[in-house]
Amino acid sequence: MRKIGIYYAFWTHEWVADFFPFVPKVKKLGYDILEVHSGILADWTESKRLDLAKAATDEGIQLSYGLGCSAEYDVSSPDESIRQNGLRYMTSLIQAVGRMGGGVIQGSTYCAWPKKLEIGESKQHYVDQSFKSMRQLAKVAEDDNVIVNMEILNRFEQFVFNTVAEALPFVSAIDSPNLGLLLDTFHMNIEEDSIPEAIIMAGKYMKGLHCGETNRKPVGMGRMPWAEIREALDEIHFDGQIIQEPFVTFGGQVGQDISVWREVIENPDLDKLAADSAAFMRRVLVD
Secondary structure, X not given: OOEEEEEHHHOOOOOOOOOOOHHHHHHHHOOOEEXXXXXXXXXXXXXXXXXXXXXXXXXXXXXXXXXXXXXXXXXXXXXXHHHHHHHHXXXXXXXXXXXXXXXXXXXXXXXXXXXXXXXXXXXXXXXHHHHHHHXXXXXXXXXXXXXXXXXXXXXXXXXXXXXXXXXXXXXXXXXXXXXXXXXXXXXXXXXXXXXXHHHHHHHHHEEEEEEOOOOOOOOOOOXXXXXXXXXXXXXXXXXXXXXXOOOOOOOHHHHHHHOOOOOOOOOOOHHHHHHHHHHHHHHHHHO
């Protein structure tokens, strides 16, 4: 059965946070999964990471690990020293998650975020560098019981892949059971002609879904075609994680990086919004 989750930063203004209180919170609100920032976990001690894994297991909550790789760890970089630094970082992260019991690392695992292609640069060179890196990291993931998902991002945040059609030849050429595509309704709404058709095109390589409304409100508060999305998920027999990433509050590094320049919802009761959205997700996308 599909499981639903939510990203911790719905409640925070900063990326750095204590993840422990969110474990019982998301359980109480109706979720199966808590997605945390794996880049923050990289700075934790081994014992603290294992304590978080145990806390989640004790609550019956799965952990998922989001990632927005900074430029210094860009595995698609034309600068070979940066690419190698990124490989070391990603390898360490995959192995750390493996020791936590395994799971899914997803986001800009294959590139830097955010990043634009500069005039005179070769996009294909970035793609080729990323391919070399992800082929190597897929083997690490296989050894450590970790799924690495590459999130297809919109044109304003990245350039390596903006559509499923661009990413599919890449992931199918590596063809590892531990490397997949993460599709996101927010990004697909910008780039894809049809969200359901993009899901169907991704097929077996789609190993995760990030979801949210067109303006990043919680699922169920906007105009996304959820019934059609559900039909597409059913058609490809999708059984991966469905995790929403709503961002509705102004301020802090989170608001800055996500480009939230206003209170998207005035005086929000975030817990109630999350609970109502969990019920909607389960009814429309799972049950």
